[in-house]
Amino acid sequence: MADTVQTWSPQLPGVALRPSARQNLRLFLQRRSTIAVLMCLPLILIIACLVIYPAFYSIYLSMLNKTQTRFIGLGNFRFLLSRDVFLMVVEQTAIFALTAVFFKALIGLITAHLINNLPASGQRKWRGMMLVPWVIPLALSSLGWWWLFDPIHSAFNYILQSFGYDEVPWLSSPYWARFSVILVNVWYGAPFFLIMYLAALKSVPDQLYEAAAIDGANAWQKFVHITLPMMRNIISITVLFSLIVTFANFDIVQIMTAGGPRNMTHVFATYAFMLGIRSGDLPLGAATSLFMFPILAIAAIFILRGVRRRGREIG
Amino acid sequence: MTQSSPLSQSRPTRRNLLKSAALGSAAAFAAPYVKDSYAAGSLSLGVWDHWVPGANNTLTKLCNEWGAKNNCEVKIDYITSQGEKDKLTAAAEAQAGTGHDIMSHRDWNIRIHQTVLEPLDDVVGGLIKQYGPISPVAEYLAKIKGTWSGVPTTVGSQVKPCQSRLDLYQQYAGLDLRDMFPADVSKYDKAKIDTWSWDTYLDAAQKLHKAGFPVGLPMGQSSDAVDWVGALFNSFGVVMVDAKDNIKINSDEARTALEYLKKLMAVNPPEVYAWDDAGNNRWIISGKGSGIMNPPSSWAVAIRDNKPVGEQLWHHPMPRGPKGRFVGQLPQFYGLWSFSKNKSAAKDLLTYISQKDAVAQLVAASSGYDLPSFTSMYDITTWQTVAPPAGVVYSYPPRGDEQTSITGAPARSEVGAQIYNQAINTVMVSKFTQGNEKLDDVIKWAENELEGTLRA
Known part of the structure; x- marks a missing residue:
């Protein structure tokens, strides 16, 4: 199943066919995968802030000494x-x-x-x-x-x-x-x-x-x-x-x-x-x-x- | 001719600005404490939520009074200690480096957060000059490496002496506690008081148990249990870890204390091993029990919920052991975060609410529950007037030969905090008295656990 918008067009020699930045942005936003990511972004952010960051922070904490002043590995x-x-x-x-x-x-x-x-x-x-x-x-x-x-x-x-x-x-x-x-x-x-x-x-x-x-x-x-x-x-x-x-x-x-x-x-x-x-x-x-x-x-x-x-x- | 306005006279120039900044910085560093709360604007406090209904209102009133005088808005959040929410909040603020300006800290939390707390030598030093010696337990907990990092509070600070039923002790143990500990320290009779020892206590506990009204001494892992066992250990001369990190639990004193506790726990209700800090309160209020070791909160609730029981309660000092008479003390402290934006105003507020007049209002609002850390304040009249029965809480503040103590001392406070919070003393006792483990095995277990507390 295609998840992108096809933008094919025949290229003629000597003719500049590069789409403008605005067109590029529109095409990018029209992609289904882009929309999916954008819609999931709040959830991804919440998980990153409340799950991933604390998880890595706790791994970091667990490798410090009691007063959190020195790295002591395991x-x-x-x-x-x-x-x-x-x-x-x-x-x-x-x-x-x-x-x-x-x-x-x-x-x-x-x-x-x-x-x-x-x-x-x-x-x-x-x-x-x-x-x-x-x-x-x-x-x-x-x-x-x-x-x-x-x-x-x-x-x-x-x-x-x-x-x-x-x-x-x-x-x-x-x-x-x-x-x-x-x-x-x-x-x-x-x-x-x-x-x-x-x-x-x-x-x-x-x-x-x-x-x-x-x-x-x-x-x-x-x-x-x-x-x-x-x-x-x-x-x-x-x-x-x-x-x-x-x-x-x-x-x-x-x-x-x-x-x-x-x-x-x-x-x-x-x-x-x-x-x-x-x-x-x-x-x-x-x-x-x-x-x-x-x-x-x-x-x-x-x-x-x-x-x-x-x-x-x-x- | 035009006249220059005051504004034009004070037009800022680079030279003036640098000069002012330099003067300001020098003043800030040179002056130990300057009352400049007018410049402040607002202060926020995270304060322990009091058990006693209405007691928070007095602190709010005092803070608002100070705020009105100093043109500073004071905002107080009362945070319950149920589920250690106050400690969680403090831990979160310390890690985040933001939050309230002033936070109240129970027991060991000053030590735990010492690196993010502002030195308060100027405030505490001033109070000591005004009111004389401060409790050694407060000093042990909040004066770290010679620096005061917390101001002992009145609110929530407590000791846990005996709270006994006058009628039951009289009827079944033949002891007149009111006569032994009258509501006037000048009438304390040394000869009578000296008879109040752990042996007498055991004898009375056995008689009361036989009569169907056992004493209720918690043996779980909460602070009420840790505190009374710590006081008993001190009175038997038990040292778990000394100030130089030597593990001392394998001693004759420890064995004697544990053997004594084996007899004492046998005449307690079996459920004491599951009690939380409210267990002993419920026990005495229910009318089934003859004595506990607690601040007057249980008396206050008994007066409300079961008045005949409340009217027979009497606070009095702990029994004496071979090394003296000790009571568990649990002070609270106000800490000023180093990231506070308003330190000068905060110090001024802390000084204000630590004055004797303010303390007297706080003590009255809590019906004598709140205990200042200055013995010179023990003459506040509330402890004489609270009733019924008249004088019930007079001997709640340590009087006579009673000394305050805390489990974990005299070890370094980092070590003491681990000993206290992991309840190593009560687990030892439970293993020996409930688990019927051999004394040597229990001592060996404790040595191993204490070795763990010495981890850097």
């Missing part, structure tokens, strides 16, 4: 790798992100199937209701969950006690605290998977299921041999996207536990905040947050490679 990264607490944060972030993404994907898949099997007239209200956790601002919903888990006036504990059970130390025991922050993340993120999987399910041709039914396939076989293969790319993309967002999560952990007790719920973002903002060591905070980058880049390479391969197979 010194901050080497220092972090020698700290027990940081290694614990790496482990915790991996546990937090992988567990949360797994359960979000699982719950999203199950609920998408349930909603997809409802009569068409009833689907809309269920879709709307299921999306509620995802559309509430995360800081607000985290605060709501914190009140439910509140160490002194926990609503959950009130209910448990009214049925004769013991209180649960939701946020004061490190392992319960880990469970609680993962639970809230799953609650918040599962609707995203639901909506993506529901869209994917709707795009699977009915003829495939009809053919499988004629061949005598049961529901499980249809799911394994038709639904899952048809959804693999969507599953991969959603998992990748969610992995990135969950690895970088800040709000839930900061509001509910602030990394405690005993640093045992810190993730990269909250630990970076503690080092960079609370303790005033911005270079070390920047280095901590940049540790996510290689981990996520490797995950992205593998997942996207799989998506491309399957795309070629289908194509």
